[in-house]
Amino acid sequence: MRTRLSDHVKERLGTFGLMAPSIAQCAVGAALAWIIAMELLGHPRPFFAPISVLICVGVGLGQRLRRVAELVIGVSLGVGIGDLLVSWIGSGAWQLALVVALAMTVAVLLNSGALFVAQAGSSAVLVATLVPGDGAGGLDRMADALTGGIVGIMAVALLPASPFTIAAKHLSGVLDALSTVLERAAEAIEKRDVELAAESLEEARNTQEAVEEFEQALETAKEITMISPLHWHRKARLARYETAAVPVDLAMRNARVLSRRTLASLGEASPPPTALAEALREVSEAALLLQLELGAGREPTLARQALLAVAARERPDGLGFSAHVIIAQLRSVVVDLLQATGMEHEAATETLTPLDEPRDEAGRR
Numbered sequence: 515m516r517t518r519l520s521d522h523v524k525e526r527l528g529t530f531g532l533m534a535p536s537i538a539q540c541a542v543g544a545a546l547a548w549i550i551a552m553e554l555l556g557h558p559r560p561f562f563a564p565i566s567v568l569i570c571v572g573v574g575l576g577q578r579l580r581r582v583a584e585l586v587i588g589v590s591l592g593v594g595i596g597d598l599l600v601s602w603i604g605s606g607a608w609q610l611a612l613v614v615a616l617a618m619t620v621a622v623l624l625n626s627g628a629l630f631v632a633q634a635g636s637s638a639v640l641v642a643t644l645v646p647g648d649g650a651g652g653l654d655r656m657a658d659a660l661t662g663g664i665v666g667i668m669a670v671a672l673l674p675a676s677p678f679t680i681a682a683k684h685l686s687g688v689l690d691a692l693s694t695v696l697e698r699a700a701e702a703i704e705k706r707d708v709e710l711a712a713e714s715l716e717e718a719r720n721t722q723e724a725v726e727e728f729e730q731a732l733e734t735a736k737e738i739t740m741i742s743p744l745h746w747h748r749k750a751r752l753a754r755y756e757t758a759a760v761p762v763d764l765a766m767r768n769a770r771v772l773s774r775r776t777l778a779s780l781g782e783a784s785p786p787p788t789a790l791a792e793a794l795r796e797v798s799e800a801a802l803l804l805q806l807e808l809g810a811g812r813e814p815t816l817a818r819q820a821l822l823a824v825a826a827r828e829r830p831d832g833l834g835f836s837a838h839v840i841i842a843q844l845r846s847v848v849v850d851l852l853q854a855t856g857m858e859h860e861a862a863t864e865t866l867t868p869l870d871e872p873r874d875e876a877g878r879r
Contacts, residue, residue: 535676536571543567543669547662555657561640562589562655566662569633571669584630589659591624592617592637600642613642671742677735678748681755682809684724684731688762689805691721695769696798696847699776700791711777718770725763732759751811758808758854765801765850772843779836786837790844796824797847804854818855821848825865 544564551560566589595617603609614635621634637655695718702710732755739745739752779786804817825848829841845866852862 539571539666539669540568543571543662543665546669547658547665550665551658551661555654555661557654557658560654560658560661562637562658563662563665566659567666567669570663570666584633588621588630588633589637589656591621592634592640593655595620595634596638596640596642605642610639610642613638667741670738671744677738677745677752678755678811680731680738681728681735681752684728685755685758685762685808686805687724688721688728688766689801691717691724692762692766692769692847693798693801693805695721695766695773696794696801699773700794700798702776702780703786703791703794704788706780706785708777708780711773711780715770715773715777718766718773721766721770725766728762729759732756754808754814754856757856758804761850761853765847765854768843768846768850772840772847775836775839775843779834779840782834782836784834784837786833786840790837790840793824793827793844796820797844797851800824800851804851814855818852818857821852821855822865824848825852825862826867828867 544567547563547567548560551557551563557563596613599613599616600609603612617638618631618635621631624630695714698710698714698717701707702714735752735755739749776786800817800820803820804814807814807817825845833841849859849862849866852865853859
C-alpha cells in the first residue's frame with residue numbers, strides 16, 4: 515500500500531515538474547495582460563485579456579499559434595454577433611438562446627475547430643448577459659483578446675518549458691511500453707506461458723494513447739523551439755525526436771501484431787523456439803538503449819549496433835506458421851527502430867538476413 519502511494523506521489527510530482535513552466539506562464543501572463551489592458555488600453559474590465567492568455571498557453575499540449583488565431587477570431591465573431599443582436603432584440607432567456615445558436619452556427623460554417631466554435635459561443639453568452647451595461651464596445655473586447663494572445667505567446671517565448679524534456683518524457687513512455695511488450699512476449703515463449711502472452715497483447719493494445727501523446731508533445735516541443743529564442747540554437751537535438759516519431763509508431767503497431775501471433779503460437783503443435791525469445795529480448799533492450807541515448811542528446815549508435823546484430827541473425831529452422839509470422843513482425847520492428855536511429859528505410863532493410871537464400875547440403879547459406 516505504501517509503495518503504491520509513494521509511486522503515485524512520485525508520478526504526481528513528476529507531472530507537476532513537467533507542467534510547472536506552463537503554470538508560471540499562465541499566472542504571470544494573465545496578470546500582465548490585465549495590467550496592459552487596463553493601464554495602456556484604458557479598459558475598465560478587460561476579462562477577455564487574461565482569459566485569452568490561459569487559453570493560448572494552457573497547461574496541456576497543443577498548437578498555441580493556432581489557438582491564438584482561433585481565439586481572436588472566435589471572440590470577434592461572438593462579440594460581433596452578440597452586440598448586433600442584443601442591440602436589436604434586447605437581453606433575456608430566449609434572446610440568449612438565439613444569440614448563442616447563431617454565433618455557434620456561423621462559427622461551425624466558417625471553421626469546425628472546437629476552440630473556435632466554443633469561443634464564439636462563450637463570447638456571445640458574455641455579451642448577452644454580463645456585458646450590456648458595462649459600456650465597453652465590441653472592438654474593446656476584441657483588443658483585449660488580441661492583447662491576451664500576444665502576451666501568451668510572449669510568456670511561452672520568455673518563460674519556456676524545456677522542449678526536450680517534454681519530448682523525452684513522452685517518447686520514453688512509448689519506448690518503455692514497446693520494450694515491455696517484447697520482453698513479456700519473450701518470457702511467454704520461454705515459459706510456454708499463455709497468460710504472459712495475453713498480458714503482452716493487452717499491454718500492446720493499450721499503447722496507442724501513449725503514441726498519440728508523444729506526437730502531441732513533439733508538436734508542442736517544435737512550437738516552443740520556433741517561438742522561444744532561448745532554444746533556437748538547439749533545434750538539431752529535437753530533430754532526433756522528429757526522426758524517431760513515425761518509425762516508433764510503426765514499431766509499436768508491428769509489436770501489436772507480434773504479440774497477437776505469440777499468443778496464437780503457444781497453442782500450436784510446434785511453438786516458437788527459445789532462440790526467438792532471445793531475439794525478442796535483444797530488441798527490447800535496444801528500445802531502452804534508444805530511449806537513453808536520445809534522452810542524453812547523443813547519436814543512438816549503441817541502439818543501432820544492437821539492432822544490427824539482431825538483423826544479421828540467422829532464422830531458426832523447423833518453425834511453425836505463427837513463428838514465421840513472429841519473425842516477420844520482429845524484422846519489421848528492427849527496421850522501424852533502425853530508422854528511428856537515423857537510418858534510411860532502404861539501408862535498414864538491407865541489413866536483414868535474406869529469408870529465401872538457398873542452403874547447401876551442409877545447411878550453410
